[in-house]
Amino acid sequence: xxxxxxxxxxxxxxxxxxxxxxxxxxxxxxxxxxxxxxxxxxxxxxxxxxxxxxxxxxxxxxxxxxxxxxxxxxxxxxxxxxxxxxxxxxxxxxxxxxxxxxxxxxxxxxxxxxxxxxxxxxxxxxxxxxxxxxxxxxxxxxxxxxxxxxxxxxxxxxxxxxxxxxxxxxxxxxxxxxxxxxxxxxxxxxxxxxxxxxxxxxxxxxxxxxxxxxxxxxxxxxxxxxxxxxxxxxxxxxxxxxxxxxxxxxxxxxxxxxxxxxxxxxxxxxxxxxxx
Numbered sequence: 001x002x003x004x005x006x007x008x009x010x011x012x013x014x015x016x017x018x019x020x021x022x023x024x025x026x027x028x029x030x031x032x033x034x035x036x037x038x039x040x041x042x043x044x045x046x047x048x049x050x051x052x053x054x055x056x057x058x059x060x061x062x063x064x065x066x067x068x069x070x071x072x073x074x075x076x077x078x079x080x081x082x083x084x085x086x087x088x089x090x091x092x093x094x095x096x097x098x099x100x101x102x103x104x105x106x107x108x109x110x111x112x113x114x115x116x117x118x119x120x121x122x123x124x125x126x127x128x129x130x131x132x133x134x135x136x137x138x139x140x141x142x143x144x145x146x147x148x149x150x151x152x153x154x155x156x157x158x159x160x161x162x163x164x165x166x167x168x169x170x171x172x173x174x175x176x177x178x179x180x181x182x183x184x185x186x187x188x189x190x191x192x193x194x195x196x197x198x199x200x201x202x203x204x205x206x207x208x209x210x211x212x213x214x215x216x217x218x219x220x221x222x223x224x225x226x227x228x229x230x231x232x233x234x235x236x237x238x239x240x241x242x243x244x245x246x247x248x249x250x251x252x253x254x255x256x257x258x259x260x261x262x263x264x265x266x267x268x269x270x271x272x273x274x275x276x
Contacts, residue, residue: 003115004067004095004257030063032097032118035241037061037070041251041262060251060262065244066117069258070094073265093261102126109137110245117244120237123206124178132158132174135204135236139172141243156192161202170200181205181230183212190220190228204231 028037028044042059058073073091100107100115102125113134116123123131136148136159145162159172173189175181186203193201203217209230217228231239251262 002067002257003098003100003111003118004069005098006093006257006261007096028061030066030068031070031094032068033063033066033120033241035063035065038064038249040069040249058265060258062249062258065241067114068095068118071258071262071265091265093258093265095257102130105130109133113137113240113244117237117240120233120240123233124176126176128174128176131176131206134240135159135172135174138236138239138243141245142239155195156189157196157198157201168200169198170202171196171198172202172204175203175205175207177205177207180208180210181213182210183216186213186216186220186228190216190224190226193226193228194224199225200227200229202229202231204236206233206236208232 028039029035030037038061040060040062043057044059044061054077056075058071060069060071062069071093073089075089097115097118100111102112102115102122105127107130109130112126112130116126116134126134132148136146139159139161140146147160147162149158149160156173157171158174161170161172162168163170171193173192175185181203186209189201189203193199209217209232214230217230221227250256251259253259256262
């Protein structure tokens with residue numbers, strides 16, 4: 001399954017007036033998460049192609065982080081800038097994010113991860129248990145052995161991570177929370193670690209931390225020998241993108257969301273004007 005469907009647009013001009021603009025992007029940057037796009041097939045459209053140079057080609061670009069994609073077909077012929085019969089025709093199809101019920105516990109974790117990379121602002125709508133699963137999956141992709149606890153009765157520890165280097169166990173608390181994390185919440189987490197006999201923990205939040213929370217985390221190691229690392233929303237988003245997997249990047253894959261439009265993007269009749 002994929003979180004992407006597609007929409008299509010085209011611009012045709014022969015030649016354009018000075019007031020016309022070609023605003024369909026040819027930048028190799030994801031429109032959702034701003035990651036650099038990979039070339040999946042074809043050749044990236046050069047900037048000069050819309051400025052009167054002869055060009056005919058197509059390209060398929062994909063985002064390695066969230067999975068967004070863009071298929072483009074461009075043909076242009078000189079003389080374009082001289083208003084002497086030149087023309088340009090640009091057709092593009094791109095990924096459009098599907099609506100997901102983020103509280104649905106049956107949605108695969110990989111889909112939720114891709115969705116959050118594209119729409120991280122929706123993280124507060126994800127079911128808390130699913131967010132714990134996402135955190136566990138991210139740490140697993142970093143090479144750790146992971147066990148996500150049951151949603152109830154976790155005694156303050158949501159994820160147990162076994163460090164592959166020295167087999168030390170790290171406890172993780174996951175807080176899907178809009179407000180800043182307080183010092184009292186960190187103290188409570190440190191207490192949970194002590195009760196579990198753990199000396200290392202990571203606090204993951206969808207928001208940020210109060211200054212007192214940072215000071216409390218720093219003091220816990222000196223006073224109690226319990227180290228607590230703090231991962232705010234920004235740091236976890238970076239981790240999400242680092243561990244993102246490339247998927248459906250075979251242009252011949254019939255299940256790829258871009259397959260139909262990529263195979264047929266050149267099979268069009270020229271239509272004068274512009275539309276979406």
